[in-house]
Amino acid sequence: xxxxxxxxxxxxxxxxxxxxxxxxxxxxxxxxxxxxxxxxxxxxxxxxxxxxxxxxxxxxxxxxxxxxxxxxxxxxxxxxxxxxxxxxxxxxxxxxxxxxxxxxxxxxxxxx
Amino acid sequence: xxxxxxxxxxxxxxxxxxxxxxxxxxxxxxxxxxxxxxxxxxxxxxxxxxxxxxxxxxxxxxxxxxxxxxxxxxxxxxxxxxxxxxxxxxxxxxxxxxxxxxxxxxxxxxxxxxx
Numbered sequence: 001x002x003x004x005x006x007x008x009x010x011x012x013x014x015x016x017x018x019x020x021x022x023x024x025x026x027x028x029x030x031x032x033x034x035x036x037x038x039x040x041x042x043x044x045x046x047x048x049x050x051x052x053x054x055x056x057x058x059x060x061x062x063x064x065x066x067x068x069x070x071x072x073x074x075x076x077x078x079x080x081x082x083x084x085x086x087x088x089x090x091x092x093x094x095x096x097x098x099x100x101x102x103x104x105x106x107x108x109x110x111x112x
Numbered sequence: 113x114x115x116x117x118x119x120x121x122x123x124x125x126x127x128x129x130x131x132x133x134x135x136x137x138x139x140x141x142x143x144x145x146x147x148x149x150x151x152x153x154x155x156x157x158x159x160x161x162x163x164x165x166x167x168x169x170x171x172x173x174x175x176x177x178x179x180x181x182x183x184x185x186x187x188x189x190x191x192x193x194x195x196x197x198x199x200x201x202x203x204x205x206x207x208x209x210x211x212x213x214x215x216x217x218x219x220x221x222x223x224x225x226x227x
């Protein structure tokens with residue numbers, strides 16, 4: 001079946017460091033891919049998405065490129081801030097309007 | 113952006129009682145709502161898919177008689193945990209979509225603790 005695998009955390013970085021959180025997926029067909037962020041005590045927020053191969057999603061300095069050949073959707077940010085500390089979830093949607101399949105989440109902690 | 117609310121945000125109940133959790137789309141009509149469960153330090157697992165006006169579709173292993181889902185209107189879905197037990201303690205999250213789109217909007221979640 002479809003699945004999402006994320007690198008395990010926690011990831012601990014200093015402010016202004018480069019961030020990469022790996023995500024790979026298994027899916028039949030051509031899913032849409034997402035990154036969601038969950039700040040402490042809050043619900044999930046969509047961070048970025050890509051709906052087809054080679055698309056790049058970006059938001060708030062975060063980027064991820066849909067790589068069909070490597071079935072990956074790695075999240076990157078060039079310079080993290082303390083306010084980026086949160087849990088990040090990679091997810092896929094096999095077809096529009098269907099439930100998302102989530103990875104286990106990666107906790108990011110950024111210190112000043 | 114679209115807003116989804118959940119009520120209550122936290123609930124503590126005694127074992128054997130029932131608890132109702134509401135999920136509302138505040139500024140859009142949600143033809144489909146999803147209910148997820150999140151265990152500590154784990155991912156979200158889909159429990160059921162709820163379409164307005166029809167019976168919910170439950171995932172394998174989810175007891176439909178224990179987790180009653182009602183989607184009576186385009187803006188409200190409810191999850192009732194019946195005869196709750198301590199193992200039902202978890203974080204329950206709903207999401208809503210207008211259908212035909214790949215954007216889901218998530219509620220803030222409800223923390224259920226069963227004593």
